[in-house]
Amino acid sequence: MVGQTVRIGRIFGIEVGIHASWLLIFGLVTWSLAVGYFPSALPGLDRTAAFVLGVVAATLLFVSVLVHELAHSLVARARGLDARSITLFLFGGVSNLGGESKQPATEFLVAVVGPLTSLVIAALAFGASVAFGPDSQPGVVAAYLATINLLLGLFNLLPGFPLDGGRVLRALVWNATGSLRRATEVAVRVGQLVSYGFLAWGFWRVLDGELLNGIWIAAIGWFLHGAASASLQQVVIDQRLRGVRVRDVVRPDPTFVLPGESVARLVDEIMLPGYRRAVPVVDGRVVGIVTLSDVRAVPPERRASTTVAEIMGGRSGVRTIGLEASLLEALEDLGAGDFEQLPVVDGGRVVGLLTRGDIVRAIQIREELGLGG
Numbered sequence: 001m002v003g004q005t006v007r008i009g010r011i012f013g014i015e016v017g018i019h020a021s022w023l024l025i026f027g028l029v030t031w032s033l034a035v036g037y038f039p040s041a042l043p044g045l046d047r048t049a050a051f052v053l054g055v056v057a058a059t060l061l062f063v064s065v066l067v068h069e070l071a072h073s074l075v076a077r078a079r080g081l082d083a084r085s086i087t088l089f090l091f092g093g094v095s096n097l098g099g100e101s102k103q104p105a106t107e108f109l110v111a112v113v114g115p116l117t118s119l120v121i122a123a124l125a126f127g128a129s130v131a132f133g134p135d136s137q138p139g140v141v142a143a144y145l146a147t148i149n150l151l152l153g154l155f156n157l158l159p160g161f162p163l164d165g166g167r168v169l170r171a172l173v174w175n176a177t178g179s180l181r182r183a184t185e186v187a188v189r190v191g192q193l194v195s196y197g198f199l200a201w202g203f204w205r206v207l208d209g210e211l212l213n214g215i216w217i218a219a220i221g222w223f224l225h226g227a228a229s230a231s232l233q234q235v236v237i238d239q240r241l242r243g244v245r246v247r248d249v250v251r252p253d254p255t256f257v258l259p260g261e262s263v264a265r266l267v268d269e270i271m272l273p274g275y276r277r278a279v280p281v282v283d284g285r286v287v288g289i290v291t292l293s294d295v296r297a298v299p300p301e302r303r304a305s306t307t308v309a310e311i312m313g314g315r316s317g318v319r320t321i322g323l324e325a326s327l328l329e330a331l332e333d334l335g336a337g338d339f340e341q342l343p344v345v346d347g348g349r350v351v352g353l354l355t356r357g358d359i360v361r362a363i364q365i366r367e368e369l370g371l372g373g
């Protein structure tokens with residue numbers, strides 16, 4: 001997804017990007033408004049004016065979706081979560097919030113504010129359309145915005161994960177049962193039901209002769225089903241790894257290198273003999289991590305005169321994980337920093353390196369043995 005996203009700027013310190021699919025939607029919305037909605041709502045409108053109104057309305061739709069996502073992000077931030085970025089894509093937007101809510105109340109507020117914002121925009125736009133007059137150009141644009149934001153608000157309130165309404169449902173079940181896992185399962189199952197509903201409705205429209213509408217509705221169902229299933233997979237991983245500690249998975253290897261050591265000795269005495277792709281750099285405590293790709297960046301003839309400290313990663317602060325930490329926590333740390341491995345420490349001593357591969361293998365083995373749900 002990242003590769004197809006264009007960054008367009010920052011609002012309140014939150015990065016805003018547009019997914020490539022949005023350009024397609026923008027074109028489709030503009031075109032359908034310019035040839036369908038505006039000419040029929042404003043008889044006698046010439047083609048250029050209809051096209052301009054189409055672009056204006058599509059842009060305002062874009063702004064509406066952005067405001068909806070900003071509402072999520074700003075409430076998340078006010079509740080102590082880390083709101084990083086917003087990506088606008090096919091059917092709306094995604095707010096990337098660092099980590100999950102720790103309390104049902106936070107999840108509830110962050111989720112519910114989005115659809116409420118859309119409904120408020122709908123009400124304002126409806127007021128504007130009345131004020132401008134339903135036969136004026138701005139009045140017709142405002143009426144379109146009112147309708148689309150009403151639909152956006154109601155659609156997102158459907159109680160299936162990953163829609164906002166699904167998160168609201170999850171927060172409520174979580175609050176009632178005290179179990180986030182149980183709550184996620186319920187919200188995901190309802191999300192799958194909602195997606196089947198859209199698929200069935202879409203096919204029914206197609207059979208009824210409304211080909212384009214039907215395909216649209218079925219596509220929404222298809223998308224929702226994929227997103228709900230992905231959420232369920234996340235729950236399954238969480239379940240498989242529940243109770244598993246770093247010490248259960250990491251292979252003991254107390255090897256480390258001093259920052260003043262030469263890269264040549266690192267290669268000859270540590271990396272080659274032990275088939276090690278990464279080595280923690282220790283100077284009393286872990287001060288960095290040096291990997292094969294760091295080494296590759298140094299030409300062979302300069303490796304004897306270059307120190308590990310000059311090439312190691314993590315100089316701005318290296319993240320380590322304790323032997324007793326949960327594997328889920330480690331997975332979150334690896335994901336947050338986009339690292340390939342974490343030095344594992346026990347009482348300030350390096351006892352090994354935990355890699356993404358270790359975690360993937362742990363999930364696979366536990367899956368094959370039928371462990372952990």
Ligand SMILES: [Zn+2]
Nearest residue numbers: 114115156164
């Ligand atoms: Zn939302």
